[in-house]
Amino acid sequence: MRLFQRNELLMGNRFDLGVVGDDEVKANQALEKVIIEIKRIEALLSTYQSDSQINQVNEKAGISPVKVDEEVFNLVERAQRISELTQGAFDLSYGSLDKSFWNFDQNMKQLPSKELAKNAVHLINFKNIILDRTSGTVFLVEKGMRIGFGGIGKGYAADQAKKLLVKEGFMNGVVNASGDMCAWGKRADGEDWTVGISNPDFPRDILSEFSLNDSAVATSGNYEKFVIIDGQKYSHTIHPKTGFPIHGIKSVTVFAPFAELADVLTTPIAVMGVEIGLHLMNQMNGVACIIIDDMNQVFSTKNIHEKSLALAS
Numbered sequence: 001m002r003l004f005q006r007n008e009l010l011m012g013n014r015f016d017l018g019v020v021g022d023d024e025v026k027a028n029q030a031l032e033k034v035i036i037e038i039k040r041i042e043a044l045l046s047t048y049q050s051d052s053q054i055n056q057v058n059e060k061a062g063i064s065p066v067k068v069d070e071e072v073f074n075l076v077e078r079a080q081r082i083s084e085l086t087q088g089a090f091d092l093s094y095g096s097l098d099k100s101f102w103n104f105d106q107n108m109k110q111l112p113s114k115e116l117a118k119n120a121v122h123l124i125n126f127k128n129i130i131l132d133r134t135s136g137t138v139f140l141v142e143k144g145m146r147i148g149f150g151g152i153g154k155g156y157a158a159d160q161a162k163k164l165l166v167k168e169g170f171m172n173g174v175v176n177a178s179g180d181m182c183a184w185g186k187r188a189d190g191e192d193w194t195v196g197i198s199n200p201d202f203p204r205d206i207l208s209e210f211s212l213n214d215s216a217v218a219t220s221g222n223y224e225k226f227v228i229i230d231g232q233k234y235s236h237t238i239h240p241k242t243g244f245p246i247h248g249i250k251s252v253t254v255f256a257p258f259a260e261l262a263d264v265l266t267t268p269i270a271v272m273g274v275e276i277g278l279h280l281m282n283q284m285n286g287v288a289c290i291i292i293d294d295m296n297q298v299f300s301t302k303n304i305h306e307k308s309l310a311l312a313s
Helices: 024-045 053-059 070-085 092-096 114-120 153-167 259-272 274-283
Strands: 002-010 013-021 129-132 137-140 173-177 180-184 193-199 202-212 215-221 226-229 232-235 249-256 288-293 298-300
Touching: 002 024, 013 024, 013 153, 024 053, 024 070, 024 153, 053 137, 070 092, 070 129, 070 137, 070 259, 153 173, 153 180, 153 215, 153 259, 180 193, 180 202, 180 259, 193 215, 202 215, 215 259, 249 259, 249 274, 259 274, 259 288, 274 288, 274 298
Parallel strands: none
Antiparallel strands: 002 013, 013 173, 129 137, 173 180, 180 215, 193 202, 215 249, 226 232, 249 288, 288 298
């Protein structure tokens, strides 16, 4: 048995796709189908493609509901449930935030005022995303509102990729969507798929490895995208209520049965903080979490049994 792989830039991120098998032609055909499928999902959810259903929803904000495919409706509905669960710490209408406000590039030399920051997030409110299942429509109540799938789309695509590959007969494989990863079956050598938890200060250093047995994992860290102003690091994760980057947490890793669920939980846990985030995760079945705070302390849910996770202060 061999591992057959494809690496593609999709949805603005690197996707690493792999299946274990003995037929190279069949494997490559299946991987090509997956790439086509992810491009299809991107076309549905993209905020950059003018003709996407999501752009139509955004353009009609404050004007009228927009009918969307059942697939899109269901994804928005699931995202809304996470918003309710996290009391808005996750919010699809985060897309309303002006990208020029926090651009995290080298041109950003100073912080905006708190008043400007607060004003920038005034349109972020998941309760103003109205779903009508009977008509299959999505309506954004206020003009200027925008929804985006940056916190859930990659995970959803990874799950759909796995589903297609299994349908194609591959009972062993892995999909890594820039850190949103799902794996099933075994590697070519018969061993479990594994994932490493990185040191946020030195991402190439692995603190510990965990097996992925027909499950998924996602990590969000302040080392992925940030800006340093007056010696202080500000991460790309913005608190939806304040308009300022969160602080106190360097990275969040979530293990879950599906990549979509792992993906969608990382950001709200970072927003909620260690205590509230762990409390929420400890109430949920089938999920686990590891949090590293700004003091390099490592916290985990009760169902994480790995004892060697530790960072030097």
